[in-house]
Amino acid sequence: MVTTPPDAARKEHVSVVFIGHVDAGKSTIAGHIMYLTGMVDDRTLEKYKEKAKEKNRESWYLSWALDINEEERDKGKTVEVGRAYFETEKKHYNILDAPGHKSYVPNMIGEASQADVAVLVISARKGEFETGFEKGGQTQEHAILAKTVGVKHIIVLINKMDDPTVDWCHERYEECKEKLLPFLKRKVGFNPKKDIHFMPCSGLTGANLKEPTKQCTWYTGLPLIPYLDTLANFNASNDGPVRLPILDKYNDRGTIVLGKLESGSICKGQQLIMMPNSKHVVEVLDLYHMPQDEETVHATPGENLRLRLKGIEEGEILPGFILCNAENLCHAGCTFDARIEILEHKSIICPGYNAVLYIHTCVEDVQITNLICLVDKKSSEKSKTRPRFVKQDQECIVRLRTARVICLETFRDFPQMGRFTLRDEGKTIARGIVLKLVPERD
Structure with missing residues (x-):
């Protein structure tokens, strides 16, 4: 090489x-x-x-x-x-x-x-x-x-x-x-x-x-x-909040995480927060460009990185966790409203339907708890009554609830963390965008 x-x-x-x-x-x-x-x-x-x-x-x-x-x-x-x-x-x-x-x-x-x-x-x-x-x-x-x-x-x-x-x-x-x-x-x-x-x-x-x-x-x-x-420059400004979704993690003389820096910049020695568990303050001990594994002291948006972290154990991290800066934490929760398009599904989909959610690097079980309205594909006009079910090729606004707390943002605020797919039985059944994060009841 x-x-x-x-x-x-x-x-x-x-x-x-x-x-x-x-x-x-x-x-x-x-x-x-x-x-x-x-x-x-x-x-x-x-x-x-x-x-x-x-x-x-x-x-x-x-x-x-x-x-x-x-x-x-x-x-x-x-x-x-x-x-x-x-x-x-x-x-x-x-x-x-x-x-x-x-x-x-x-x-x-x-x-x-x-x-x-x-x-x-x-x-x-x-x-x-x-x-x-x-x-x-x-x-x-x-x-x-x-x-x-x-x-x-x-x-x-x-x-x-x-x-x-x-x-x-x-x-x-x-x-x-x-x-x-x-x-x-x-x-x-x-x-x-x-x-x-x-x-x-x-x-x-x-x-x-x-x-x-x-x-x-x-x-x-x-x-x-x-x-x-x-092709024109794709990457975001360095001035945005730090957002690095964790793709993978392992232990090698310390806690190692892999991911692409979607926003903001990261420096060696910087202190960050690992979300959704905001109690974990971590320090970046080492920073490497991937896949060439070249050590660096500063990373900018669009770079695929390997980081050695201090302050957290490898077993405390899951793919889909997010590294953020303390001044601007990403949102975390279980319940959100989304606009989805049913791509391929033979039968109807009703409230209570379970699937697997793929959002940025996070994979989590999810349930459609409510169907809020149908959306006309051409005009984006919303139906005035709640549908009892949705089927293939329809668009709708639904309420979803994940099995565990996950990191996500609305599509309007942060597209890369606000778009997702739903899969079931080995097929991609729907795709969607996050419209609103719903606060959890006490």
Whole structure:
């Protein structure tokens, strides 16, 4: 691996999550980007190639830069979210390689909430695009989840254009694009003019990842890496309140937490509060940029961090807890009102319905305690009577109650901590935004 340039911390940090159906080529593309940007050298890549050949998996060798455990390499499926980084002259990019299999969607959600940009990888190969996009495939769910957790821009990377069934065919590219665009606009909510960009590529050969390819004369836009450099600054001001949702924690000669700094700035030696338990005053002993694990003394919004904390035990922290400054604590509670859209549910939903709530990095059991009103999707007009039930494709305002106290904010005040998804029986059934926090009765 190549060491991080000393000026990396001064560049804008952008987190890019690769999402899409299983076998679309996400890990291969991410691995090839690391090679093209010098993060994996020729010798390491040759070693991956030899080992992959031994396992009769020669075409998967590039994915091994991120799929590092043996189960992932044997099956060719990403299970854990792969983490890596690369540099350009303009920016520092954190790569998040999300699992594509529907069994590992919960692993994908928390990590996608760390991302600024999503790269939705689509296979152009005959039959594979259709399998991934139609009902049962993960293309649609991944796109919806990316939007719901706050990804601001989506790049649709139509991969495997070099496949013999495609051979850089413009008509096939347009066919995939024409099916995806209405879905991303109407169902998911991305703005086609500002938020969506399509491009063809080959993850296996690296065509159109860093340099244009002569095989594709009809595409005149920028390749992936140069295009990423053109995107506007995503990150919030340093002046905001400190908000760092905890993604993971462990003990290694002290209490270690991982997460993305959503707002404010953090310095080594700073004292912070761990919410929702406001009694815990913690001190930041050490601060590292992730995933390169480079020590720093100061962090700004958008940076993925590892912190060593003093004043709290690892067993006292759960994913979804928030680091805040004492002057501006995040809100915590169990009950809140929200506007939700029912995406997929065969039967009706009534008060008393239980699901699993995913909000920022927090996962918690939740119950719909009241249906307050229906909301017209087009006019946003609210019904005057309380509905007895809601069903698929309807929007409504509901009251929700979690099993435990969680950290959250209204969507208006802090979007990244005020948007959520509801899942049940392995499916994403609804998405929503927090409208009002309801005080608990004594």
